[in-house]
Amino acid sequence: MTFDDLRIFVAVCRAGSLSAVARELSCTQSAVSQHVKRLERHTGVRLLERRPRGVVPTPEGRVLQAAATEGIAGLDLALHRLGELARGExxxxxxxxxxxxxxxxxxxxxxxxxxxxxxxxxxxxxxxxxxxxxxxxxxxxxxxxxxxxxxxxxxxxxxxxVELPWVLAVRADDPLALGPGITAADLVGIRHIRLPENSSSRAHLDTAFARLGIHLTSDTGVADWDTAILLAELGIGHAIVPALPGQDSAGTSGGPLTFLPLPDLPPLPxxxxxxxxxxxxxxxxxxxxxxxxxxxxxxxxx
Incomplete structure (x- = not known):
């Protein structure tokens, strides 16, 4: 059993695929498999279970995965620190x-x-x-x-x-910006600029809307909050984003964009x-x- 065996085994568990790890390491799937087999011979137990779409660790494999992940991270940190000391950093x-x-x-x-x-x-x-x-x-x-x-x-x-309250970014001349305030119900029918589907902030927002019984449709998506704000400023749509530090969330800057507080939505930690x-x-x-x-x-x- 070698350090490389453990590192590759952890990578396979995370990726759920021998071939994906082989591509990442620029080697053959057989070579990756040999590392896992060597661990199985050493431990005397089966570590991976084949599924129609890849592999998953067996109960025994999960035990080794947890221990190996912890050990590899600690060793990598120690090696990194030793390298700094050797270089006089x-x-x-x-x-x-x-x-x-x-x-x-x-x-x-x-x-x-x-x-x-x-x-x-x-x-x-x-x-x-x-x-x-x-x-x-x-x-x-x-x-x-x-x-x-x-x-x-x-x-x-x-x-x-820090906990970030949600705001609606709209142009200052938008009808929504002219009212006394805005509630979550007012968001129905907006031209929603959606956040990345796999982001935690999007998941947080989707959960909040599901609890409120609100469904938004969108034909515009972005990769980050800043891009959503920029598109709102250009009049492409309405962006629901966290109130970022330094942001004029009260909408008093006199600029083309206004940030309207959305108190119905739980803040984003x-x-x-x-x-x-x-x-x-x-x-x-x-x-x-x-x-x-x-x-x-x-x-x-x-």
């Missing part, structure tokens, strides 16, 4: 985020953190979904992930930092996800705490 903090996270939630915190830790390497990795962020954590590729907080994820600890808070490096914890403090204080004055 002061250390690093590796963060995975969505496309708009750094600008909206971390800009002031990065400046403050850099002022106190000038020699630390900051590495940012952009992912499109919380699921991809969780995978990056599990793989040991990052220390921290900024995500929409949702249900429990095995092997991941989540900590909310966002914050940090890690493998284990107790295992974070002091630098990673310091960065997470700095972002938390900045979010609590709000954006710096221009």
């Amino acid at each position: 002061a250390g690093s903090v590796r963060v995975t985020t969505g496309a708009t996270t750094v600008r909206h939630f971390m800009a002031d915190a990065i400046v403050a953190f850099r002022r106190h830790h000038p020699g630390v390497s900051l590495e940012f990795r952009t992912e499109t979904t919380s699921r991809n962020c969780f995978d990056a954590l599990t793989d040991g590729a990052v220390d921290l992930a900024w995500v929409t907080i949702g249900g429990p994820v095995p092997g991941i600890e989540q900590r909310p930092v 966002v914050g940090w996800a890690v493998r284990r808070w107790g295992a974070l490096t002091p630098l990673a914890r310091a960065f997470a705490d700095t972002v938390g403090r900045q979010c609590a204080q709000g954006p710096a004055a221009p």
